[in-house]
Amino acid sequence: MKKILKVGFDLDGVILYNPIRFVRPIAKLLKPLKSFILKQKEEFFYYPESNVEQFLFRLLHKTSFMADPALKDIELLVKSKKIKAYIITGRYSFLKKDYKVWLKKINADSIFEKCYQNKDDLQPNEFKEKMIKKLNLDIYIEDNLDIVQKLNHHTNAKIFWITNILDKYISYQYKFRNLKEALQNLPKSK
Numbered sequence: 001m002k003k004i005l006k007v008g009f010d011l012d013g014v015i016l017y018n019p020i021r022f023v024r025p026i027a028k029l030l031k032p033l034k035s036f037i038l039k040q041k042e043e044f045f046y047y048p049e050s051n052v053e054q055f056l057f058r059l060l061h062k063t064s065f066m067a068d069p070a071l072k073d074i075e076l077l078v079k080s081k082k083i084k085a086y087i088i089t090g091r092y093s094f095l096k097k098d099y100k101v102w103l104k105k106i107n108a109d110s111i112f113e114k115c116y117q118n119k120d121d122l123q124p125n126e127f128k129e130k131m132i133k134k135l136n137l138d139i140y141i142e143d144n145l146d147i148v149q150k151l152n153h154h155t156n157a158k159i160f161w162i163t164n165i166l167d168k169y170i171s172y173q174y175k176f177r178n179l180k181e182a183l184q185n186l187p188k189s190k
């Protein structure tokens with residue numbers, strides 16, 4: 001029997017085109033500075049605690065302002081039974097409303113097998129790891145290099161990385177410029 005590939009997709013920066021994808025390398029540079037100033041323990045991912053921080057975080061997520069045109073390609077792959085597609089987003093629980101709006105906008109029900117949000121506010125990489133294992137995914141497509149590296153260490157799935165203008169010189173086996181290119185490089189199902 002033909003095996004249908006199980007492919008997971010990150011939301012922000014993968015399904016949703018995010019022009020500020022390159023914020024990651026900048027945020028990474030600033031992180032030790034922030035921990036130093038605030039005398040905080042350095043956490044792997046920042047969690048916005050106060051209302052003001054959550055407001056800013058929400059605003060930041062508004063920058064995922066359109067669906068990537070290659071969403072059509074995912075739909076075709078699903079309809080022709082080449083893949084089963086899942087959305088797995090690290091978005092925290094307080095972003096639920098905006099998340100639901102996006103799912104509607106992109107008509108997620110008709111394309112994706114199922115969509116999962118990080119509603120228990122785990123560290124995003126831990127949530128993704130948990131879901132990749134649970135769903136036994138063959139491939140997961142992610143835009144954040146820190147998460148890509150963590151997932152590589154902790155799961156058996158192939159982690160595809162969608163790069164950005166500041167990170168694009170970093171070498172990585174499954175590095176792609178955009179979603180379309182990543183989809184074109186999916187292994188052929190046997």
Ligand SMILES: [Mg+2]
Nearest residue numbers: 010012013143
């Ligand atoms: Mg992302």
